[in-house]
Amino acid sequence: MSTERTDPLPSGRARSHTPAPPSWLLNGLRPSSAPVPWAAVLRAAVALSVPLAVGFALDEPEYGALASMGALSGVIGDTADAYRMRVLNIAVPQLFGAVGVTLGTLVFGHGWLAVGVLTLIALVSGMISSIGTVASVSGLLLLLNAVVGAGLPMPQPWWTAPLLMSAGGLFVLVLSLLGWPLRGRRPERDAVAVTYRALADTLEAAGGPAYEERRQQVTKALNEAYDLVLGRRARVHGRSPSLVRMLAQLNAVIPLVEAAPAAHLCGRRLPPEVPAAVRDLAAAVAERRTGAPALALPEPDGPAERAIDAALRHAAVTVHLAAPDPDNVDDRLGRPAALRVRARRAVRDMVLSGASWRYGLRLALCIGLAQALVSLVEVERSYWVALTVTFVLKPDFGSVFSRAVLRALGTAAGLVVAAAVLAEVERGWWDVPVMMVLAALIPAFSVKGYAFQTAAITPVILLLSDLLNHQGFDLVRPRLVDSLIGCAITLVAGYLLWPESWRTRIGDRLADTVDDAARYAERAFAPPPEESALAAARTARLQARRRIYRDLSGVRSEFQRALTEPPPTGARAAAWWPLVVAVERIVDATTAARVRVGQGAEPPAPAEVEAVARQLRTLADGVRGLPAPAEAQAVPEDGGSSVLAPVLQEIAAARAVTRPDGRFT
Numbered sequence: 001m002s003t004e005r006t007d008p009l010p011s012g013r014a015r016s017h018t019p020a021p022p023s024w025l026l027n028g029l030r031p032s033s034a035p036v037p038w039a040a041v042l043r044a045a046v047a048l049s050v051p052l053a054v055g056f057a058l059d060e061p062e063y064g065a066l067a068s069m070g071a072l073s074g075v076i077g078d079t080a081d082a083y084r085m086r087v088l089n090i091a092v093p094q095l096f097g098a099v100g101v102t103l104g105t106l107v108f109g110h111g112w113l114a115v116g117v118l119t120l121i122a123l124v125s126g127m128i129s130s131i132g133t134v135a136s137v138s139g140l141l142l143l144l145n146a147v148v149g150a151g152l153p154m155p156q157p158w159w160t161a162p163l164l165m166s167a168g169g170l171f172v173l174v175l176s177l178l179g180w181p182l183r184g185r186r187p188e189r190d191a192v193a194v195t196y197r198a199l200a201d202t203l204e205a206a207g208g209p210a211y212e213e214r215r216q217q218v219t220k221a222l223n224e225a226y227d228l229v230l231g232r233r234a235r236v237h238g239r240s241p242s243l244v245r246m247l248a249q250l251n252a253v254i255p256l257v258e259a260a261p262a263a264h265l266c267g268r269r270l271p272p273e274v275p276a277a278v279r280d281l282a283a284a285v286a287e288r289r290t291g292a293p294a295l296a297l298p299e300p301d302g303p304a305e306r307a308i309d310a311a312l313r314h315a316a317v318t319v320h321l322a323a324p325d326p327d328n329v330d331d332r333l334g335r336p337a338a339l340r341v342r343a344r345r346a347v348r349d350m351v352l353s354g355a356s357w358r359y360g361l362r363l364a365l366c367i368g369l370a371q372a373l374v375s376l377v378e379v380e381r382s383y384w385v386a387l388t389v390t391f392v393l394k395p396d397f398g399s400v401f402s403r404a405v406l407r408a409l410g411t412a413a414g415l416v417v418a419a420a421v422l423a424e425v426e427r428g429w430w431d432v433p434v435m436m437v438l439a440a441l442i443p444a445f446s447v448k449g450y451a452f453q454t455a456a457i458t459p460v461i462l463l464l465s466d467l468l469n470h471q472g473f474d475l476v477r478p479r480l481v482d483s484l485i486g487c488a489i490t491l492v493a494g495y496l497l498w499p500e501s502w503r504t505r506i507g508d509r510l511a512d513t514v515d516d517a518a519r520y521a522e523r524a525f526a527p528p529p530e531e532s533a534l535a536a537a538r539t540a541r542l543q544a545r546r547r548i549y550r551d552l553s554g555v556r557s558e559f560q561r562a563l564t565e566p567p568p569t570g571a572r573a574a575a576w577w578p579l580v581v582a583v584e585r586i587v588d589a590t591t592a593a594r595v596r597v598g599q600g601a602e603p604p605a606p607a608e609v610e611a612v613a614r615q616l617r618t619l620a621d622g623v624r625g626l627p628a629p630a631e632a633q634a635v636p637e638d639g640g641s642s643v644l645a646p647v648l649q650e651i652a653a654a655r656a657v658t659r660p661d662g663r664f665t
Contacts, residue, residue, distance in 0.1 A: 027563060028406045031448040040078055040443035047071040047172045048439035048460065052467075053432045065467035066161055068435070069148070070168025072460060073097055075442055077137050078172055082187040082228045083180045088134050090176065094169035097141035098162040104149020105158050114150045115371040118386065121146045122367035125390075126360030130353060131346045143367070143390050151383020152468060185242055189285060191225040192246050195253055196282035198222075199260070203308070204275035206264040212584070216556070218257060219549045225250055226546075241323055249285055252318035254542055255311035262304035262592035265646055270308070271298045277312055281319045290322040303599035304592070358498070363393050366494045370486060384479055388486025391454075393494045400495045401565055404487040406451040411483040413451075414458025419476045421459060422466060435463060506558050506576045510583060511623040513551045517587055518616035520544045521647070524594045525609045541594075548587050555580060579623065582654035586616070589646040596643050604644045612644055615651050622655065 048068045055064015077089045103121065107114040122143055129139035145165065154161040198221040202214040229246050256278070263270055277295055284293075293316035300309040350356045370386040388411075392403045417438075425434055438460050445452035462479060523541050559580060562573030597603045604612075642648075 022566065025405065028402045028449065029451055031452060034447040036444045037447065041440045043078065043172065043175045044075045044443050045436045045440040047075060047175055049432050049436040051168050052435050056429055061467050062155060063164055065464045066164040067168035069464055070165030071172050073141050074169035074172030078176055083177055086176045089137065090169060090173040092134055093138040093141045094166050096138040097145040097169065098166045100142040100145035101149040101165055102158065102162045104146040105154045105161055108150050108153065111375060115368060115375055118146055118150055118371050119364050119368035123360045123364040126363035127350055127356045130356040130359060131350055140390065144387060147383050147386040147390065188228045188246055191228050192250050193282045193286040195221040195225045195250065196278055196285060199253060199256055200275040200278035200282065202260050203270055203278060206260060207267050207269045211264045219553050223550055223553060249319050252315040256308065256315060258591055259304060259307040259311050259595050261588035262595040263308060265589065265592045266302060266304050273297055274308060274312065281315060284319050290320055293317060293320045303596050303601060307595045307599050362494050362498055366393055366489055369493055370489050384482035385486045388483050389490050392487060392490045400490065403450055404491050407454050408483060408487050410451040410454025411458050411480060413455040415476050415480055418459035418462040421463060422476065431463060506555060506562060506573060507623055509555050509558055510580060511620045513548060513555060514583055514616055514620040514623060516548050516551060518613040520548055521590050521616065522609060522613050524590060525604055545591060552584055579654060582650065586647060586650040586654060589650045593643045593647055601643045604642055608642060608644055612647055619651065619655055
């Protein structure tokens with residue numbers, strides 16, 4: 001007899017329980033709240049439809065389709081705000097894409113030779129993808145275009161396809177740079193202004209429940225602003241007054257960011273004039289105001305408010321200063337090395353990195369299996385199997401498992417649109433307005449999530465493939481089958497066979513961050529250096545603090561990625577969340593203690609600082625799964641009246657997560 005209890009409904013029928021989809025799948029299908037990049041939408045519509053129109057006008061629709069394919073690659077990489085970064089994000093991947101399609105074209109129809117060459121390209125593609133964002137997109141296009149060149153008959157001579165596809169990608173670059181003469185360094189200036197606005201929101205939330213979320217937004221904005229400004233300054237050095245001014249404005253926000261945790265730990269709201277003044281500074285940055293600042297701030301009450309008052313007045317003077325002294329503006333995160341130096345370091349690190357080799361081998365194995373399968377078994381439009389593997393097996397883009405499922409769903413949705421277009425739209429000039437509409441959806445949907453991006457890209461590729469193969473509606477069914485085969489290969493050979501894919505890396509990264517926090521505590525409360533070394537010591541301390549918050553931001557990204565994994569990985573990742581928050585609070589408490597010392601509080605004794613650092617390292621060992629060292633001596637959790645008392649309390653809360661056996665549970 002069934003023991004399941006059913007509650008009676010008003011109608012007298014039993015209540016039915018419909019099983020809900022798993023949370024990791026719902027998270028992947030939930031659209032992001034990111035705003036639609038309307039400028040990128042317009043560029044995509046023009047970039048993909050104009051080459052098609054030119055091809056029809058010249059009675060060479062295949063050439064137009066190839067140029068539009070190249071433009072599609074450019075649209076996928078068109079994600080940067082700063083114009084200099086757009087050049088890198090679009091032009092560099094196009095070069096790799098041209099090499100890829102050339103190699104693919106040369107091995108087209110050569111059977112097992114093509115399998116071997118594509119497998120080797122996949123190894124190289126996977127390894128260079130570990131270098132950074134631009135390298136990741138470059139590796140992606142290298143392999144994608146090689147697969148397309150090896151799977152589709154290209155026009156002769158061999159250089160035609162790479163030339164046309166590169167022309168399409170460079171057309172996107174030209175469109176994205178049209179505003180450069182008018183907007184100049186507006187993206188960098190906007191990034192600095194966004195940092196000030198995010199800080200104003202954080203100060204407004206200090207002492208309340210929304211503070212943690214607002215502080216994360218400040219960290220993200222500050223990281224992006226420094227990346228843009230310092231990245232450009234690595235090339236122009238001190239010769240650009242506008243960049244020197246933006247860097248000075250960005251540096252001036254650091255003392256305010258440091259004082260925010262102290263204000264929050266006081267437990268009371270700041271006067272509304274403080275966040276209002278910071279928002280006015282944001283407007284001054286955006287509008288390039290100069291002159292004497294006008295501040296109407298109340299009398300500060302307590303060390304935290306005094307620190308904010310002093311930092312705010314300093315920032316106001318710096319923001320309105322028309323021409324800061326370039327010799328007096330230091331790079332708080334350190335100016336990047338020259339491009340050739342960074343490239344040499346990146347290649348060396350890639351070759352010596354075990355993780356880089358493992359990912360390259362995973363990708364090579366999956367591509368080799370995909371190509372071998374379609375060589376042994378007759379599969380229609382077989383190149384799409386390897387394309388699916390390439391798109392799905394990108395760990396830096398998110399969870400491999402969830403991407404495989406989301407790609408299958410997104411492809412199915414895109415095929416519905418493609419089927420309607422291929423069945424109802426006559427091939428010819430009507431393809432141009434249809435392409436304009438479909439292309440505009442790519443950047444609009446890409447910011448909403450991977451499944452939405454796949455659904456937008458699929459009909460575009462199918463329409464372009466139809467212009468090359470003239471198969472019409474017959475392309476739809478093979479495309480779905482190929483996608484499912486590619487997803488299955490990725491799940492088995494690229495996920496299940498590699499145990500490291502099943503576990504989250506949050507613990508190791510978090511433990512490294514806790515070790516950094518121990519070093520930061522030692523540096524923050526180190527004995528004052530000589531007068532000549534004071535500025536260097538302060539800069540080193542600020543760099544250490546920024547590095548920790550940047551690392552914590554990376555931990556949060558890893559956490560979000562792990563949540564999209566199916567059980568048990570996703571459930572285990574969720575268990576790390578209390579410790580992630582606890583470590584962030586430890587760093588905030590340490591920063592607040594340093595601010596209090598700067599405002600006249602008695603500095604902690606060296607023995608106390610050493611004990612705090614020792615506890616943090618003990619915590620790091622516990623996070624890594626090792627028992628706490630027996631010689632570690634506990635410091636009283638209340639900390640007495642010491643300036644480090646809040647730090648000790650946060651450490652005690654964090655260590656409670658690793659109890660009772662010293663291991664993370």
